[in-house]
Amino acid sequence: MEGNAKSPAASPMPKRRRHIRTFPVWVVFLCMLPGILHYTIFRLFPSTMTAVLSFTDISGIPGSSWQWIGWANYKEFFILQNIRDLKAALGRTAIYSLSVTLIQNALALLMAVILNGKFLKGRNFARAVYFMPVILGAAVVSTIWKLIFSTPTGPIYLFMKNVLGMENPPAILSSYSYAFPAVIAAQIWQNMGYSMVIFLAALQNISADLYEAAYIDGANEWQVFWKITLPLIWSAVTVNTLLAIIGSLQSFELIMTITRGNFNTSTLGMMVFATAFGGNGATASGGTVAGMRQGYAAAESMVLFVGVLVVTVISQAIMKRMEADQ
């Protein structure tokens, strides 16, 4: 009151009024405490402890002893373990992440631009349908795709046999060459709607006047997309790219539920899970190794973390550069 009475014209924003004291700080803090404790114990602490456990040979069997073993886990990962397996796993992780990121975002952007067209009848329905697999979750989505790819009654099998006229169509999900692309396709199918919704939110912020002006000046859809739409939604492109990279590098839910990491589908994220908690596919070649080696799994997960960090930083730099070039 006293502050802005003097010269309201000079400072259009009123000077910050001193707030009346409201609730006692200790009460407010006491109410925050459960959340802070839970976050510290179940989020911050485990996150940092991963690095510590990676220098031990701790196992997942209750009550068993463990000891410090220095860099042995990392040495095993990078040197002792069959180098071909390691290369295969890292390569597969790269392929998985790259193809999911590129294809998912390209399709999501295409569909978002199309569904943003006001003339299109049924676009709200289409948006709802494309987004639906996001909420269905890995257990349901994996079961759907297991049925679709099943042999010999699944629609894909029948399509290859009857329409494409193949003599002996492969059983996709138990094939060393086709299972991996199938899992990638399922991952894209599930998450395309998520990226699309983020693109749509960005597209809706673009003023229709800009498009109108461009069309009056004789631009076609193609030019409008590259010169107006894309530069204006570049922040959404960046966000979606990063989300897809981080998500696909770490996620293994669909791999776990569809193939359990067998048939050359295991990525680094899946390897961490399989090494730590058992199951097939812990080695890249699809062979079974004894699970519950959690110290080693912690080392694998540190490698994954560093990988995610490096890729994120590099791709962010690239996105910045591309933004500047536009």
Place this chain on the structure above:
Amino acid sequence: MGNIKNIPFRIFCYVLMIVFLFIYLFPLFFVANTSLKTAQDYLLHPTSLTTTWSFGNYAVAWNKANFGAYIGNSVLYTAVCTVASLLLSLLIAFPISRKYIPFSGFLYILFLCGLFLPSGLIPTFQMVLNMGLYDTKLGYMLVMTGVNATSVFFFTGYFKSIPRELDEAASIDGCGYLRYIFSCIIPLAQPAMVSMGMLSMIGVWNDIVSSTIYLTSEANYNITRGLFVFTGQYSNDWTLTAAGLFIVAAPLIITYIFGQRYIVDGVMAGGLKG
């Protein structure tokens, strides 16, 4: 885009939309159709439309997959973890948005860090194991509950639209902090609560990784775990598997039909933070 009357472009848009509708609806339709067939009918004519309408598959799947036992667990987990996560996040986000406590800015950054931290799967497992909470409902729920960074971000933004004068009026009138939160802030922040609540519900209901890690006895299984095990056991009986799949997906689809707007709002908020 496409506001001018460019007919080929419009046709292109329609074609693409319909192709993608097919890609997204066909699998669901095929599963639904399969779930209504008899096993024999499915093996003989897998792609034909169902003529038998065997709704009995659902009852059989329900019994064989033991969903009756698991659905109670899933409801319990989903309800407890969602309410707890929302409450914890809200009680964190409100003071931060008002700067009622020292180091609010630092705390805000700390919670946002949760988005980028490595998952800590293995130490969490070790901790739960050593606390004697492995394969217990409590242990699982403790892991699945969490102060979600997205919720903190979303709520903090939302609370800024609730005028601070309301806090002051309430406290002058002698309203306690918790009472104020429950009787004023929660009702006012309802849309934000619903958005984040639905995302959290979907996440807990769908969880398959944590339930595989932490729950080994069938008495503790959630329904998605039940579906996963059932699919493995009856991998050749696709009519039952398809029926089981729809039983698990039904609550999700119903939630989605009624709450689509809130869910999409929540996702957009999550995406725009970056």
